Amino acid sequence: MGSDPRELVREFFAAWTDHDPERVASFFTEDGVYHNVPMERVQGREAIRDLVASWLAQMGEIDFRFDHLVIQGDLIVMERADLLPGDDGATRELGVMGIMELRDGQIAAWREYFDLAQMVALSRP
DSSP: OOSOHHHHHHHHHHHHHTTOHHHHHHTEEEEEEEEETTSOEEESHHHHHHHHHHHHHHOOOOEEEEEEEEEETTEEEEEEEEEEEOTTSOEEEEEEEEEEEEETTEEEEEEEEOOHHHHHHHHOO
16 A cells, blocks of 8 residues: 555455455554444554455445545545446446545545445346
8 A cells, every 4th residue: 555545446446346345454553433424433454354244245246336426634535436237137226425534644534425225226136
Protein backbone atom coordinates (compact mmCIF):
# COMPACT_ATOMS: atom_id res chain seq x y z
CA MET A 1 0.00 0.00 0.00
CA GLY A 2 1.46 3.26 -1.05
CA SER A 3 0.71 6.81 -0.06
CA ASP A 4 -1.38 7.54 -3.18
CA PRO A 5 -5.08 7.33 -2.23
CA ARG A 6 -6.11 6.53 -5.83
CA GLU A 7 -3.75 3.56 -5.86
CA LEU A 8 -5.07 2.47 -2.46
CA VAL A 9 -8.64 2.46 -3.83
CA ARG A 10 -7.57 0.53 -6.94
CA GLU A 11 -5.69 -2.10 -4.91
CA PHE A 12 -8.39 -2.32 -2.23
CA PHE A 13 -11.18 -3.04 -4.69
CA ALA A 14 -8.94 -5.44 -6.63
CA ALA A 15 -8.67 -7.46 -3.39
CA TRP A 16 -12.49 -7.68 -3.32
CA THR A 17 -12.56 -8.77 -6.97
CA ASP A 18 -9.89 -11.38 -6.19
CA HIS A 19 -11.97 -12.69 -3.25
CA ASP A 20 -9.09 -12.11 -0.84
CA PRO A 21 -10.50 -11.18 2.61
CA GLU A 22 -7.04 -11.16 4.22
CA ARG A 23 -5.86 -8.56 1.74
CA VAL A 24 -9.07 -6.53 2.08
CA ALA A 25 -8.61 -6.42 5.85
CA SER A 26 -4.93 -5.50 5.53
CA PHE A 27 -5.93 -2.09 4.16
CA PHE A 28 -7.57 -1.17 7.49
CA THR A 29 -5.93 0.17 10.62
CA GLU A 30 -5.97 -2.30 13.50
CA ASP A 31 -8.92 -0.41 15.03
CA GLY A 32 -10.55 0.36 11.67
CA VAL A 33 -14.31 0.67 11.27
CA TYR A 34 -16.39 -0.71 8.39
CA HIS A 35 -20.00 0.43 8.43
CA ASN A 36 -22.56 -0.51 5.84
CA VAL A 37 -24.92 2.11 7.19
CA PRO A 38 -28.13 0.06 6.79
CA MET A 39 -26.44 -2.68 8.89
CA GLU A 40 -24.38 -2.97 12.07
CA ARG A 41 -20.94 -1.39 12.10
CA VAL A 42 -17.90 -3.65 12.47
CA GLN A 43 -14.71 -2.58 14.21
CA GLY A 44 -11.25 -4.09 14.17
CA ARG A 45 -9.23 -5.63 11.36
CA GLU A 46 -9.97 -9.22 12.42
CA ALA A 47 -13.75 -8.65 12.63
CA ILE A 48 -13.69 -6.90 9.24
CA ARG A 49 -11.76 -9.81 7.74
CA ASP A 50 -14.29 -12.32 9.11
CA LEU A 51 -17.25 -10.33 7.77
CA VAL A 52 -15.68 -9.90 4.33
CA ALA A 53 -14.77 -13.61 4.22
CA SER A 54 -18.35 -14.63 4.97
CA TRP A 55 -19.72 -12.33 2.27
CA LEU A 56 -17.20 -13.38 -0.35
CA ALA A 57 -17.90 -17.06 0.39
CA GLN A 58 -21.57 -16.44 -0.50
CA MET A 59 -21.10 -14.41 -3.65
CA GLY A 60 -19.76 -15.20 -7.05
CA GLU A 61 -17.93 -12.64 -9.08
CA ILE A 62 -18.00 -9.01 -8.09
CA ASP A 63 -16.74 -5.98 -9.92
CA PHE A 64 -17.04 -2.24 -9.48
CA ARG A 65 -17.71 0.75 -11.70
CA PHE A 66 -16.64 4.11 -10.30
CA ASP A 67 -18.70 7.05 -11.46
CA HIS A 68 -16.99 9.60 -9.20
CA LEU A 69 -13.92 9.46 -7.00
CA VAL A 70 -13.06 12.58 -5.02
CA ILE A 71 -9.97 12.74 -2.85
CA GLN A 72 -9.17 15.57 -0.48
CA GLY A 73 -6.30 14.90 1.86
CA ASP A 74 -7.15 11.78 3.88
CA LEU A 75 -10.80 11.73 2.78
CA ILE A 76 -12.06 9.69 -0.18
CA VAL A 77 -15.63 10.00 -1.45
CA MET A 78 -16.84 7.59 -4.10
CA GLU A 79 -20.00 7.06 -6.07
CA ARG A 80 -19.99 3.67 -7.68
CA ALA A 81 -21.98 0.65 -8.75
CA ASP A 82 -21.25 -2.81 -7.40
CA LEU A 83 -21.64 -5.16 -10.35
CA LEU A 84 -22.93 -8.65 -9.61
CA PRO A 85 -23.74 -11.36 -12.15
CA GLY A 86 -27.33 -12.56 -12.13
CA ASP A 87 -28.39 -16.16 -12.68
CA ASP A 88 -29.68 -15.10 -16.09
CA GLY A 89 -26.22 -13.88 -17.13
CA ALA A 90 -27.19 -10.21 -16.88
CA THR A 91 -25.17 -7.87 -14.68
CA ARG A 92 -27.00 -6.46 -11.69
CA GLU A 93 -25.99 -3.11 -10.26
CA LEU A 94 -26.18 -1.80 -6.71
CA GLY A 95 -25.63 1.95 -6.44
CA VAL A 96 -23.34 2.87 -3.53
CA MET A 97 -21.96 6.05 -1.98
CA GLY A 98 -18.86 5.42 0.08
CA ILE A 99 -16.61 7.48 2.29
CA MET A 100 -13.16 6.43 3.48
CA GLU A 101 -11.12 8.19 6.12
CA LEU A 102 -7.42 7.39 5.94
CA ARG A 103 -4.84 7.46 8.70
CA ASP A 104 -1.18 6.90 7.89
CA GLY A 105 -2.07 5.43 4.49
CA GLN A 106 -4.62 2.93 5.81
CA ILE A 107 -8.40 2.96 6.09
CA ALA A 108 -9.44 4.11 9.57
CA ALA A 109 -13.14 4.29 8.68
CA TRP A 110 -15.20 3.19 5.68
CA ARG A 111 -18.89 3.99 5.49
CA GLU A 112 -21.13 2.75 2.70
CA TYR A 113 -24.62 4.05 1.93
CA PHE A 114 -26.98 2.00 -0.26
CA ASP A 115 -30.55 0.73 -0.48
CA LEU A 116 -30.72 -2.43 1.65
CA ALA A 117 -33.98 -3.58 0.02
CA GLN A 118 -32.32 -3.36 -3.40
CA MET A 119 -29.32 -5.35 -2.16
CA VAL A 120 -31.58 -8.07 -0.75
CA ALA A 121 -33.55 -8.20 -4.01
CA LEU A 122 -30.31 -8.56 -6.01
CA SER A 123 -29.18 -11.47 -3.85
CA ARG A 124 -32.31 -13.51 -4.57
CA PRO A 125 -32.10 -16.05 -7.40
